[in-house]
Amino acid sequence: ALIGGYDKAVPIVAAVAGRVVRLGKAWAADEPEDEYPRDDVVRIRDEQGWRYRYSHLDMVNPALTVDGHVEAGDFIGFLGQKGASGGWSHLHFGMKAPQPDGRPGQVNAYLQRLGRTGRRPGTVSHMEFLCVDDEALLLAASLIRLAQRGWIEPVSCSRRASHVLLHQTLAKVREHWGVSRSKLKHDLREPTCFADITEREFDGMLAHLAATDVLHFADGIYSFGEAGEKRWAPRNFLDLYSVFETPPLVTVVTDKGEEIGFYSKGEPIPIRIYHDLEEYIAGGRR
Numbered sequence: 001a002l003i004g005g006y007d008k009a010v011p012i013v014a015a016v017a018g019r020v021v022r023l024g025k026a027w028a029a030d031e032p033e034d035e036y037p038r039d040d041v042v043r044i045r046d047e048q049g050w051r052y053r054y055s056h057l058d059m060v061n062p063a064l065t066v067d068g069h070v071e072a073g074d075f076i077g078f079l080g081q082k083g084a085s086g087g088w089s090h091l092h093f094g095m096k097a098p099q100p101d102g103r104p105g106q107v108n109a110y111l112q113r114l115g116r117t118g119r120r121p122g123t124v125s126h127m128e129f130l131c132v133d134d135e136a137l138l139l140a141a142s143l144i145r146l147a148q149r150g151w152i153e154p155v156s157c158s159r160r161a162s163h164v165l166l167h168q169t170l171a172k173v174r175e176h177w178g179v180s181r182s183k184l185k186h187d188l189r190e191p192t193c194f195a196d197i198t199e200r201e202f203d204g205m206l207a208h209l210a211a212t213d214v215l216h217f218a219d220g221i222y223s224f225g226e227a228g229e230k231r232w233a234p235r236n237f238l239d240l241y242s243v244f245e246t247p248p249l250v251t252v253v254t255d256k257g258e259e260i261g262f263y264s265k266g267e268p269i270p271i272r273i274y275h276d277l278e279e280y281i282a283g284g285r286r
Contacts, residue, residue, distance in 0.1 A: 008058045008059070008078050008079070009078070009079070010091075011075055011077075011078060011079075012054055012057065012075075012076045012078065012079055012091055013072075013073050013074060013076060014044060014052075014071065014073060014074045014076055015052055015093070016044070016046050016050075016052060016072050017046065017070065017071045018044040018045050018047070018052070018069070018070060019044065019045050019067060019068070020042065020043070020044055020064055020065065020066055020067065020068045020069075020070060021044065021045045021051070021067075022041060022042065022053075023042055023060065023065065024037075024038070024039040024040070024041065024042075024060060025037035025038065025039060026066050028067050038055075038082075038083045039060070039083075040056050040057045040060070040080065040083040041053065041054065041055045041083070042054045042057065042064065042076055042077065044070060048115070050095060050096065050119075051094075051095070051096045052093070052094070052095055053092070053094040053095075053096070054076050054077070054091060054092075054093060055091070055092035055093075055094070056079070056080055056081055056082055056083050056085040056089075056090060056091060056092050057077035057078060057079065057082065057091075058077070058078045058079065058080025058081070058082060058089075059077050059078045059080070060076070060077040061075050061077050064076070079091050084171075085175070087177065107146050107147050107151065107152050107153055108152050108153065110143045110144070114126075114127045114147075157192055157193065158193050159193060159194075159195040159196040159197075160193075160194075160196045160197055161191075161194065162201070164191075164194075165188065165193075165194050165202070166205060167240070168188055169184060169188070169205070169206070169209075170214075170228070171240050172184055172187055173222055173223060173224060174237050174240060178221045178222065179221065179223075180222070181203075181206065181220075181222070184222070185199075185202070209222075209225075209228075210222070210225070212225075212227060213225035213226050213228070214227050214228040214231070215228060
């Protein structure tokens with residue numbers, strides 16, 4: 001989740017009680033060093049093994065220590081724009097559930113959702129399936145049986161995620177307010193998902209972005225061109241950084257003000273016309 005606010009003015013507090021397992025560039029002995037070391041990150045692990053990550057902090061509470069305990073509501077630091085924030089002040093708050101082997105998949109997705117329940121005292125983990133046909137019932141039973149056996153689907157990682165490379169390129173340009181080709185190559189050299197993208201293809205992408213004025217190239221530096229600014233700047237480049245978006249909802253009401261349904265903005269509204277009478281269908285209601 002991305003939570004905006006005034007730089008250096010918004011206090012960030014712990015969402016849950018737990019142990020500090022990452023504090024800036026220092027990790028707890030039993031915590032994997034699975035990210036680039038950065039001074040603006042705090043990670044807390046609760047009793048169930050869930051990890052809560054707070055990023056882009058302008059200042060971290062100096063009273064915090066690795067392996068130290070925090071209670072829900074304890075001061076973590078101040079909101080900021082450090083690290084790979086894209087140049088705008090916000091808190092990047094992340095949650096990760098404990099996984100049997102860290103790999104995603106359908107069985108893993110079931111286990112993850114199961115793990116989100118039963119965390120409060122006096123409750124147990126549970127998962128409800130809505131099985132509308134025999135095939136759905138069989139699938140649900142199979143997921144449970146495979147999970148009980150400890151089987152999890154293998155992951156097939158793409159090595160040519162060109163769409164992700166495009167996104168990361170634009171994000172890097174925004175982050176640094178202009179960046180050289182060598183800097184882009186250096187920052188994007190690690191991910192496996194780019195391993196099979198050739199330098200020729202990478203240069204071709206940059207050339208296309210420059211030719212379409214999404215990026216402007218001058219003096220060895222790529223910055224946003226007029227077309228790129230027009231596309232993303234009106235919302236302060238939020239579209240480049242938001243994890244997901246939901247379209248605006250339009251409320252549909254009768255001439256008497258009765259609310260009868262919703263439609264996403266831009267979605268066609270089904271209206272049937274019978275003998276000059278219009279009939280609107282929403283959620284099975286006319």
